[in-house]
Amino acid sequence: MDCTSTPVVFVESVFNEQRIGSSRFTWSPDVSLGWIDGREVQRFRYGRYTTKDSIGLIAGGVRIHYGDADDWYRPLFVSFQPALHSGRTQALSSAYEFVSTIGWQGQHFSFQIRHISNGALHKPNRGETMALVGIALDL
Template sequence: MLPAPSHLLCGTLALLSAGVALPATAAHLELQGGRSYMDSYGANTAFVEATFAPHTIGANGRLDWSPDLSAGWIDSRDVRRYRNAAYGTDHAVALVAAGARFHYGDADAWYRPLFFSFQLAGANRTTQALSTHYQFVSSLGWQGEHLSFQIRHISNGSLHKPNRGETMALVGLGFDL
């Protein structure tokens, strides 16, 4: 059983703070908000995400990855047809995730702000969309200095049914620490 949302959020903030406090570690912190959809049913969503200093992959130095930590919340939905189902839609879900964000290109390339990220996540509740406590998070987006846009999908990868997943559009405001 995972901790309650407040404990989950406090633990994540402590983890993010510890990561930011490491010497010589640059971090970019984003506050993200948007709308998430399961089938055609929407819900509000919010995330706090921290990415850290990049690490080069390969000899040419054009591909790099950054550690990526996030904590998020997806609001509940009142979907009448799922009210008595084993996995409902009437509870909000809190998640914590860790993984990597990938960028490609020279530092001055026009496409350098584009990114792909992949994370493993833990959720405090199960729903029609997220039917297990473990999830996979994939994001495709654009990250500027203080603004980001991304499409994110969260699901259990068909390891357990139902596997509707959550697909969301997020806008983020960020700053370097």
């Protein structure tokens, strides 16, 4: 938020893929548990919503892939999830948020750009944008 970094941790589970009709698109249910640490941003220190609270988050939605298993672009995905979280901050000011992710999922690693905000349904609506690097486990 506002170019001020903070530690973030997410654990995700992606379930079995389902083809969408006869198209080359597939979807998978996915769930996320996350934690975003608070941070001190002076200009928000005395506002109704500060930036000090750490946020715990749970989200569930769909991950979408395109292409066949051997296509080079197959590991690319987009994901959309509604989320509930604890706390209120300048970035996440309502109890619910929307999580949008674009990423690459290899066999053992993933790289994602994720944005979380309430879609301007409540002010302030600064949102959190993050780069995530992950380790994939096949359980």
